[in-house]
Amino acid sequence: xxxxxxxxxxxxxxxxxxxxxxxxxxxxxxxxxxxxxxxxxxxxxxxxxxxxxxxxxxxxxxxxxxxxxxxxxxxxxxxxxxxxxxxxxxxxxxxxxxxxxxxxxxxxxxxxxxxxxxxxxxxxxxxxxxxxxxxxxxxxxxxxxxxxxxxxxxxxxxxxxxxxxxxxxxxxxxxxxxxxxx
Amino acid sequence: xxxxxxxxxxxxxxxxxxxxxxxxxxxxxxxxxxxxxxxxxxxxxxxxxxxxxxxxxxxxxxxxxxxxxxxxxxxxxxxxxxxxxxxxxxxxxxxxxxxxxxxxxxxxxxxxxxxxxxxxxxxxxxxxxxxxxxxxxxxxxxxxxxxxxxxxxxxxxxxxxxxxxxxxxxxxxxxxxxxxxx
Amino acid sequence: xxxxxxxxxxxxxxxxxxxxxxxxxxxxxxxxxxxxxxxxxxxxxxxxxxxxxxxxxxxxxxxxxxxxxxxxxxxxxxxxxxxxxxxxxxxxxxxxxxxxxxxxxxxxxxxxxxxxxxxxxxxxxxxxxxxxxxxxxxxxxxxxxxxxxxxxxxxxxxxxxxxxxxxxxxxxxxxxxxxxxx
Amino acid sequence: xxxxxxxxxxxxxxxxxxxxxxxxxxxxxxxxxxxxxxxxxxxxxxxxxxxxxxxxxxxxxxxxxxxxxxxxxxxxxxxxxxxxxxxxxxxxxxxxxxxxxxxxxxxxxxxxxxxxxxxxxxxxxxxxxxxxxxxxxxxxxxxxxxxxxxxxxxxxxxxxxxxxxxxxxxxxxxxxxxxxxx
Numbered sequence: 024x025x026x027x028x029x030x031x032x033x034x035x036x037x038x039x040x041x042x043x044x045x046x047x048x049x050x051x052x053x054x055x056x057x058x059x060x061x062x063x064x065x066x067x068x069x070x071x072x073x074x075x076x077x078x079x080x081x082x083x084x085x086x087x088x089x090x091x092x093x094x095x096x097x098x099x100x101x102x103x104x105x106x107x108x109x110x111x112x113x114x115x116x117x118x119x120x121x122x123x124x125x126x127x128x129x130x131x132x133x134x135x136x137x138x139x140x141x142x143x144x145x146x147x148x149x150x151x152x153x154x155x156x157x158x159x160x161x162x163x164x165x166x167x168x169x170x171x172x173x174x175x176x177x178x179x180x181x182x183x184x185x186x187x188x189x190x191x192x193x194x195x196x197x198x199x200x201x202x203x204x205x
Numbered sequence: 206x207x208x209x210x211x212x213x214x215x216x217x218x219x220x221x222x223x224x225x226x227x228x229x230x231x232x233x234x235x236x237x238x239x240x241x242x243x244x245x246x247x248x249x250x251x252x253x254x255x256x257x258x259x260x261x262x263x264x265x266x267x268x269x270x271x272x273x274x275x276x277x278x279x280x281x282x283x284x285x286x287x288x289x290x291x292x293x294x295x296x297x298x299x300x301x302x303x304x305x306x307x308x309x310x311x312x313x314x315x316x317x318x319x320x321x322x323x324x325x326x327x328x329x330x331x332x333x334x335x336x337x338x339x340x341x342x343x344x345x346x347x348x349x350x351x352x353x354x355x356x357x358x359x360x361x362x363x364x365x366x367x368x369x370x371x372x373x374x375x376x377x378x379x380x381x382x383x384x385x386x387x
Numbered sequence: 388x389x390x391x392x393x394x395x396x397x398x399x400x401x402x403x404x405x406x407x408x409x410x411x412x413x414x415x416x417x418x419x420x421x422x423x424x425x426x427x428x429x430x431x432x433x434x435x436x437x438x439x440x441x442x443x444x445x446x447x448x449x450x451x452x453x454x455x456x457x458x459x460x461x462x463x464x465x466x467x468x469x470x471x472x473x474x475x476x477x478x479x480x481x482x483x484x485x486x487x488x489x490x491x492x493x494x495x496x497x498x499x500x501x502x503x504x505x506x507x508x509x510x511x512x513x514x515x516x517x518x519x520x521x522x523x524x525x526x527x528x529x530x531x532x533x534x535x536x537x538x539x540x541x542x543x544x545x546x547x548x549x550x551x552x553x554x555x556x557x558x559x560x561x562x563x564x565x566x567x568x569x
Numbered sequence: 570x571x572x573x574x575x576x577x578x579x580x581x582x583x584x585x586x587x588x589x590x591x592x593x594x595x596x597x598x599x600x601x602x603x604x605x606x607x608x609x610x611x612x613x614x615x616x617x618x619x620x621x622x623x624x625x626x627x628x629x630x631x632x633x634x635x636x637x638x639x640x641x642x643x644x645x646x647x648x649x650x651x652x653x654x655x656x657x658x659x660x661x662x663x664x665x666x667x668x669x670x671x672x673x674x675x676x677x678x679x680x681x682x683x684x685x686x687x688x689x690x691x692x693x694x695x696x697x698x699x700x701x702x703x704x705x706x707x708x709x710x711x712x713x714x715x716x717x718x719x720x721x722x723x724x725x726x727x728x729x730x731x732x733x734x735x736x737x738x739x740x741x742x743x744x745x746x747x748x749x750x751x
Contacts (some may be wrong), residue, residue, distance in 0.1 A: 025501040101370040137207040183494045188465040283734040319571040389683040547676045552647040
């Protein structure tokens with residue numbers, strides 16, 4: 024399944040201050056989460072941010088949180104972001120393709136993904152923007168999510184599927200800001 | 206498919222005294238089998254134990270066996286625990302999700318798993334709690350069981366799917382006893 | 388699914404002068420693209436060549452381009468070769484098996500492949516003849532295309548499936564020119 | 570899918586004198602082919618042997634060929650053993666599970682396997698008993714055959730699924746001759 028920009032929503036799961044430093048390769052993952060958010064904003068893709076028990080594990084770092092309105096943030100105590108709150112209501116009608124970034128790949132990310140797949144969403148995991156404390160958990164989670172129907176994607180796949188074609192103004196902007204300069 | 210505690214049964218297959226020492230990384234596997242049993246008990250998940258020809262390859266080590274009533278133990282001569290005895294009768298109605306630990310991953314574990322999948326059970330293999338004498342057999346068995354529809358899970362996946370949410374008394378107990386302290 | 392010569396079309400995607408030098412192992416990939424084209428010509432398999440914005444990233448190198456008529460070349464600005472132009476019209480009726488070579492595996496190749504799979508074509512990726520600048524993108528693209536139903540093939544698989552049998556004149560020619568001497 | 574002895578046929582493909590020495594790890598593969606044949610004979614599983622153009626690439630080595638009647642040998646010029654001759658007629662009614670050994674994994678083995686899968690046979694590839702000249706071709710062939718529905722098995726899987734249970738006379742014979750002493 025190809026990603027179409029008109030069908031897409033980006034969900035950023037639980038990138039939070041007291042969890043992030045424990046994540047394997049956290050700097051790389053934070054960088055790629057920000058890359059995905061900025062790319063989505065540039066292309067016009069809606070984004071939803073989730074926070075898991077923020078009074079316990081901290082809120083999303085300001086560098087990310089400042090990009091969002093409070094109404095775009097779903098707070099939760101269930102590990103799956105689908106189990107409580109208004110995540111599904113916040114997804115615009117027809118946008119059945121969900122791109123996923125965040126942590127931890129094998130807990131909150133995976134439970135959310137498995138629930139979305141059960142509800143017939145098409146789910147795409149941005150490989151370089153999901154993390155776990157223990158690398159083997161990430162490897163196993165990517166494998167299990169794919170086994171359940173999710174697709175594992177790279178940054179280039181996302182950018183070029185959202186762009187669809189070259190020779191547009193948007194293409195030039197994205198090429199310069201999000202592809203060449205990295 | 207996400208694991209739900211209300212649908213789950215843990216089956217521990219053939220962890221037996223004369224077989225265990227020959228298993229690759231047997232200490233790690235024994236530790237994780239015990240971890241899974243104690244976690245299941247804490248959360249309230251039913252557990253079934255199988256023993257293959259115990260007069261030949263020994264019974265389950267006392268450190269595990271003492272946690273069970275005799276009626277929870279299925280003795281067998283078929284490699285698949287489904288082929289004889291009362292395994293299926295011992296699974297409570299509605300608990301169609303089977304979590305698997307034990308040995309050997311490519312013989313008794315795999316034959317049991319393939320039979321359960323044929324009967325439309327949903328099967329989850331706890332990666333770090335299944336073993337073989339020869340590592341290549343474990344790798345091939347995980348691959349084949351997944352190819353047939355089973356899901357490969359890690360300890361964290363199991364604990365957090367059984368817990369479903371944070372901020373409960375049970376969550377605190379499990380976090381301290383089964384996740385942080387290991 | 389076995390490849391049948393009577394059902395096959397070879398599509399060579401965006402092997403272009405300003406892109407090729409940036410591709411990982413570009414010499415090997417160029418060699419294998421030429422091998423596939425010459426083999427297809429010898430066996431009588433139709434071939435379509437695509438070029439992406441040739442005024443920007445150059446045309447196909449003459450060593451390849453000289454083997455084609457202008458009418459066999461599809462020029463495009465969409466990354467997927469299916470989205471514009473006459474690619475589908477150029478595929479002969481009944482030739483629903485598409486063999487793919489070219490670059491980049493995770494952008495134009497993959498978008499074309501995903502579109503072809505949606506249209507119920509059977510797609511076969513010639514592993515050693517597709518490339519990307521970054522090796523991880525190729526690995527992820529092969530995995531994702533296979534997950535969507537494409538098959539990953541080697542040179543020998545292609546040659547021997549197109550030949551079907553030994554002891555023919557064609558077999559001897561192909562064996563000597565395309566298999567033994569490489 | 571579990572292998573059942575009453576449903577099984579073993580097919581040994583193109584283990585031939587002028588091809589075998591070129592196969593990667595040919596001694597190991599020859600040893601495992603013989604192991605599979607002798608195990609099948611002991612358990613009572615029918616076996617079919619194929620030879621591809623024996624006047625060109627030699628017959629099967631006598632150490633194997635002497636175990637067969639001429640009527641159990643299918644000679645062919647097509648790479649797929651299904652395309653000509655009496656292979657399918659030689660498979661007994663109801664024995665829809667085919668265990669595969671032989672060479673080369675990505676040519677005659679794979680074409681035969683893909684044809685059998687199309688005909689709704691269940692196919693099991695004995696990993697250690699199939700070979701190719703180039704290791705990457707074996708890896709890709711196993712992957713592609715599994716992707717098409719075949720299962721990859723090890724020696725132990727085959728022996729213990731054919732045996733089904735312990736504590737029989739057959740179990741003791743097989744354990745001593747085919748498992749312990751290797």
